[in-house]
Amino acid sequence: MLSSALRLLVQERRELQSRARSQVLRAGDARQAKLILMLSEGKSWSVIRQAMGCSSAYIARWQSRFEQQRLVGLFARHRGRPAQTRTPRLEARVLVWTRRRLADGSSHWSSRELARALGINQMMVARV
Numbered sequence: 001m002l003s004s005a006l007r008l009l010v011q012e013r014r015e016l017q018s019r020a021r022s023q024v025l026r027a028g029d030a031r032q033a034k035l036i037l038m039l040s041e042g043k044s045w046s047v048i049r050q051a052m053g054c055s056s057a058y059i060a061r062w063q064s065r066f067e068q069q070r071l072v073g074l075f076a077r078h079r080g081r082p083a084q085t086r087t088p089r090l091e092a093r094v095l096v097w098t099r100r101r102l103a104d105g106s107s108h109w110s111s112r113e114l115a116r117a118l119g120i121n122q123m124m125v126a127r128v
Contacts, residue, residue, distance in 0.1 A: 005042035006063070012071060013040070032062050032074050039063055084124060094118065094128040 008016070019025055019033035031052065038048050045059050065073035097118060098109055115122040
């Protein structure tokens with residue numbers, strides 16, 4: 001699918017180029033900036049799909065967001081779960097579970113099994 005080139009303001013182009021080259025931004029943010037820059041150069045969706053290894057839906061989503069909201073539209077809506085903090089309550093919960101018997105008859109929990117049972121990160125179990 002061919003797309004007409006997006007028109008960018010000078011400031012927008014500078015910001016997108018900065019994001020695309022950034023070594024500290026999330027990789028997804030840099031990828032979206034590269035996508036918009038490629039669209040502004042008039043590259044076809046098939047060329048973009050092949051160069052970036054993405055789907056047409058991905059291109060359509062970010063092109064639409066950029067056209068509607070410009071740079072603000074490129075910020076992700078959901079940044080993931082907040083980091084879990086180690087609290088005395090969480091530590092007590094982990095320690096209580098270590099005393100429970102396993103259903104399969106094993107003599108002790110592995111940190112991965114315990115993390116899965118508690119619904120927390122395996123590294124958190126290992127630290128406790």
